Amino acid sequence: MPKSVVTFHYTLRNKEGQLLDSSSGGQPIAFLEGGGQIIDGLEEALRGAAAGAKLKVEVAAARAYGVRDASLVKTVKRSMLPVDELKLGDMFQTGQDRHAPVVTVTAIDGDDVTLDANHPLAGVDLVFDTEIVEVREATADEIAHGHAHGPGGHHHH
Ligand code: ZN
Secondary structure (H helix, E strand, O other): OOOEEEEEEEEEEEOOOOEEEEOOOOOOEEEEOOOOOOOHHHHHHHOOOOOOOEEEEEEOHHHOOOOOOHHHEEEEEHHHOOOOOOOOOOEEEOOOOOOOOEEEEEEEEOOEEEEEOOOOOOOOOEEEEEEEEEEEEOOHHHHHHOOOEOOOOEOOO
């Protein structure tokens, strides 16, 4: 069965209705079906949708960015951190690799700094309002690479 590339706009809120993220006003997101480019629960809901469809999709935390893991919260000495300025909410990548975990500064108490390596959306039930912009058949290249190309997809060629 041919795979599709689906392009969509989204607005993401939590269950309390607080706005977390949105693609509106920017580039819509493109993904290859089954490519693991977007969270599973969302991809499942958008599969088979037609252009123009507007879908409200709720994805429980466990199927989105996971539940919060208390063991990923650590307190370190400020002097261990390679930065001069430090404030609540600052985010650091813990290594050179662009996939290295990102930690967020969640508390500063004198010389003690608390770093949280949970994804900022861990433990959050997500509510997406989506609008399908385009559905087209995936190219052989896209299937071979496992991701969508073109606007909203990968640009590495
Ligand atoms: Zn590619």
